[in-house]
Amino acid sequence: MRFETQNQTGSAIAYSFIQLQRWTLMPLFMLIICLIFGCAPICADNAEPAQIAWKFSAHHNMDFAKPSFDDSSWQTVGTGHKWKCADFAWFRSRIQIPSGIDDIPTAGQAIAIEWNAADGGECYVDGKIAVRYDNDHPALILLTKKCTPGHRVDVAIRVFMGADSAEHERTLDDCRLVIVDKKTIAQPFDVKVDSNKTLGALPSPYIGLSQGGGLPDYSDDLAKLFREYRIKWFRMDNLLTNAVKKNDDGTLRYDWTDLDRRLDFMRKVGCELIFCISYMPEPYDAVEDHNRHSYPRDWDEFGELVYQAAKHCIDRGTPVKYWEVWNEINTGWMRDPEGWDHLKTYTTLYDTCWKAVRRADPKAWIGGPAVASGPWNENDPRGPGVNGEKFMRGLFEHCEKTGAALDFVTWHEYFHPPSTMKKEAEQIREYLNDYPKVKKQVKEYAVTEWGYAWWHDRAGDNEIGGAWAAATLLKGWMAAGVHKPCWFYAKDGCSPPCGDWGMFTSANKPKPVAHVCRLFNIIMAPEKLSCDGEDDQIGSVASIDPKSGRITVLIFNFAERFGSPRQIKLTISGRSKPASCRRYLVDASHSNVINDESKPDLETVPCDFKQHGDSIVTTFDLENNAVTLIEL
DSSP, X not given: OOOOOSOOSOSSBOSOOOOOOOGGGSOHHHHHHHHHXXXXXXXXXXXXXXXXXXXXXXXXXXXXXXXXXXXXXXXXXXXXXXXXXXXXXXXXXXXXXXXXXXXXXXXXOEEEEEEEETTEEEEEETTEEXXXXXXXXXXXXXXXXXXXXXXXXXXXXXXXXXSSSSEEEEEEXXXXXXXXXHHHHHSOEEEEEEEEEEEEEOOOSOOEEEESSOOSOOOHHXXXXXXXXXOOEEEEOOSSTTSEEEOTTSOEEEOOHHHHHHHHHHHHHTOEEEEEEXXXXXXXXXXXXXXXXXXXXXXXXXXXXXXXXXXXHHHTTOOOOEEEEOSOGGGSOOBOOTTOOHHHHHHHHHHHHHHHHHHHOTTOEEEEEEESSOBSOTTOTTOOBSSHHHHHHHHHHXXXXXXXXXXXXXXXXESOOHHHHHHHHHHHHHHHXXXXXXXXXXXXXXXXXEESOSSOOGGGGSHHHHHHHHHIIIIIITTTTOSEEEEEOSBOSSSSOOSOOOSBOTTSOBOHHHHHHHIIIIISOSEXXXXXXXXXXXXXXXXXXXTTOOEEEEEEEOOSSSOOOEEEEEEEETOOOOSOOEEEEESSSSSOTTTXXXXXXXXXXXXXXXXXXXEEEEEEEEOSSEEEEEEO
């Protein structure tokens, strides 16, 4: 399933461009001439649409990325081409850049291809990886920053058919030659930091984890890995699903085996468990439901289970502070008592759970409603949602009227632009203004599931997912005052990586999003500094350690559509040239297990500052879908 992104304008293109037509409409003699001379057919008349022919194969071999590969036996196709295959397909073209595009001369201009096909892919220019994309964040493939008309460029694109191994039908949707705004592509973008102006504590560690259905393993090595990334909170659901078992005589008993394993693991990690009370143990089902979404046959019996679970956590020396009531009940999964709707079922569940937890531990925090997607109902022009406002307001109103506890508010979100994430948190705060008693007791906001996509998507494995995560953290959650964003989920269940949701691969190797977690949770200094440097692609944050004087500046480049590489000029005022400097980089070819599985670790690249008066300055290029952190 796909939602169209809300930012449809693109950030790098300065002119209006004409969409490519299918090359098959060209005069035959032009096609023959172009093929003889080994270049893609691009029309000579500037008043006509520019057109590119592609060689296509539904087979897969990484040698196809090499400029020297012979593709003469491949099918020749153009925009609109449809095909069906599994795993991967390839497009190749030797493109000769024309003297003009849409009556605009190309000499000296930056020239690129706007491209979108299949579920995403990776684009090679003259044999080197240039950019990756997915179909919701299409690619701008930069061919040259300063064009000489007639210049030839070899382009090869490996497209992803899907995250699974099944056959899918796909289309070459977007392919157009464009001129990129010189200011965007060549003019340095200023990021200015004032090292003498502190703005308070930077949330750190900031990123936690979320897991549904338990981890693949609870080994000491995995606990050590999470500890190294400073995972300080970990939300888990399905914690009570297996907590009630039948004896041979039909009587019931509590079984804490699974819960104890998870509690012990959290202690080894050194993190807080956010205990999502779910799902219904089968012996307690009021109606048969193998997905464990029945309401309880006896509300008091279920309440006693929750009480005993909370008491058990305390008795074994692993008390739990955060208790979240249920998971995504707004989506319609729950089986309701006759005549009830989901909201009444939820508020009854909520009352049963919060009272049981507080009976065992009066200091425990209670949270909800853990809605899927945003805080709006369907078709609300303010933003996405599935009964979101109904359940948010429904819980707030219930707590306002009954005095029920609500210490933290929770919801889930995937995929959407950072601006939507920020708007969601702000909307929830607006709702709370109508419920003053509840507003007074709410202490935190937690996104207890947050990730690149709710479907399997290969972009979540690579630098796109990492850059998106950095963008949603800075421009979304942190900007809106969210306290606990929890990445869903911890570790892949498939090998090799296939678009699963994990922060780490099944072999415990960090994906790019894990490196972003490391930058935020470990390397960023604790005190926020004044930092000016943001546009529709770029975001930045700076901080200082007042004890050591260490300064860190994190900058990302992420665009919703057709993002361009950028040149960054970083100026730090009130600082002399540092004795040492590191620049960490996560992009298409650095710190990227998908690019090179033998190099999964966080990498550094050269960094140098020059003194200018009382400031130090450095300039560097930053590709689209990239995150960098400079440490002085």
